[in-house]
Amino acid sequence: MELQEYKILLDLAETGNITKTAERLGYSQPGVSHVLKKAEKEIGFPLIYREKYGVTLTPSAQQLLPMMRDIIAMREKMEQTIYNIKGLEYGKITIGTYSSVAIHILPQILREFKKIHPNLIIDIREGGADNILYWLDNNMIDFAFLSRPYARTLEFFSYGKDPLVAVLPEDYVTDGQINFPIENFNGIPFIISAAGNDFDIHNALEVSGVDPNYNYSVLDDHTILSMVENKLGLSILTRLICTGYPYKVKLLPLSPSFYRDMGIGMHSYKDLSPAAKGFADYAIQRIPDIWKDVIGVV
16 A cells, blocks of 8 residues: 555545545545555455445554554654755644644744744644544644643643633622632532543542532533523633633632643654654743743743
8 A cells, every 4th residue: 555545544534525535635536536446456355434424444444544644654754854864844743732722822833933944834633632642642643732641651841830710600709709719619500621621620620529510511611601601600711711712701710729731742752753843842942931921820
């Protein structure tokens, strides 16, 4: 099998649709079908099941995906190294990140970095904690901007603390309190981030032994803010998530204090491609100052 066949199969695993994969990779729909038939003939077993609403990969093809990702990553790293030896810049960097980081932190770094390295392609994938860890484990991203995961081994470069805050309706009576005791959530209607989206919030409630009345589980942070504004319950989010949005809510630091330790995580810094390593180095250097401007806590 050839590199183009690996890329098509990997993309099909994400889209489940030949037409979408053709559009994303610059092929015609018949062109993708032809490549797949050629690959199946070469290796001697089916790669996809054609279904009414798309395609799925066969179990045999699924077994090949991790190795295909490794081959593509090594090919990319080799090409970047060759270009570096020749004094040229080339390559693609794929980064995983929380949307809050993508909105408030990454744009300035990307703008500065692209001025220095205009020819590099940077692909940003936004997701929750579980999404990002899955992408890392399956070599779908080079590294990630995320909070330090619990019970996981990653090379992790910390750049700042993101305080957890109580999110309350604007007219919620707090009697002048400047902090919100976390035990006050016991038995209270509560809107929780969906499991796997933000493990720091779930962990804070668990270690505190707090048992709110979980009325809603929500994936999108903006939805949580809107629901609190409309008095459907209280919530806990992080300071960064709540930054820059016009929702009519009241934010109070938790008591005791909880933070998510924010940083850049990867399985192996030394194994990064030259382009990825260059961006990671630049981000590690620049983020603390940007973080302090946005959050005020390092």
